[in-house]
Amino acid sequence: EVALLDDAPRALRLLKTLRGRGVLALLDDFGTGFSALSYLHRFPIQALKIDRSFVAGLDGETRAESLALVRAISALAGTLGIDTIGEGIETQVQRDILADLGCQFGQGYLYGRPAPAPILVADALAPMN
Numbered sequence: 136e137v138a139l140l141d142d143a144p145r146a147l148r149l150l151k152t153l154r155g156r157g158v159l160a161l162l163d164d165f166g167t168g169f170s171a172l173s174y175l176h177r178f179p180i181q182a183l184k185i186d187r188s189f190v191a192g193l194d195g196e197t198r199a200e201s202l203a204l205v206r207a208i209s210a211l212a213g214t215l216g217i218d219t220i221g222e223g224i225e226t227q228v229q230r231d232i233l234a235d236l237g238c239q240f241g242q243g244y245l246y247g248r249p250a251p252a253p254i255l256v257a258d259a260l261a262p263m264n
Contacts, residue, residue: 146178186222190233219233
C-alpha cells in the first residue's frame with residue numbers, strides 16, 4: 136500500500152493498464168496498518184479483503200467491536216461498488232455473519248487447508264452464497 140502512495144500517478148497508470156488486461160486489484164488486510172480511504176476512490180480497486188483479526192473476533196470476545204468494524208467496511212465497500220472478501224474464516228458462525236453483512240467471498244480453513252499451487256488456483260476464493 137505504501138508503494139501506491141509513493142508514486143500515485145505511476146501506480147494509477149499501472150493499475151489501469153492491468154485492469155484493461157483483466158487483472159484485478161484487491162486491497163489486502165483492509166482496516167489495519169496503512170489502509171487509507173483515499174485508495175478507494177483514487178485507484179481501481181476491485182475488492183477489499185477484510186482482515187482476519189476482524190473475522191476472528193466475530194465469534195470471540197471482541198464480537199461487538201468486530202461486528203461494528205466489519206459492518207462499516209461492508210457498507211463502505213457496497214456503497215462504492217467494491218466486493219468484499221473475508222479472510223481467515225474458520226467457523227460456520229463467522230461465515231454466516233459475513234454473508235449476512237453482504238460479504239461476497241471468503242477464504243480460510245473452513246473452506247480448506249493450504250495446498251499445492253495447482254489446486255489453489257482453481258479454488259482461490261469461495262463464494263459466500
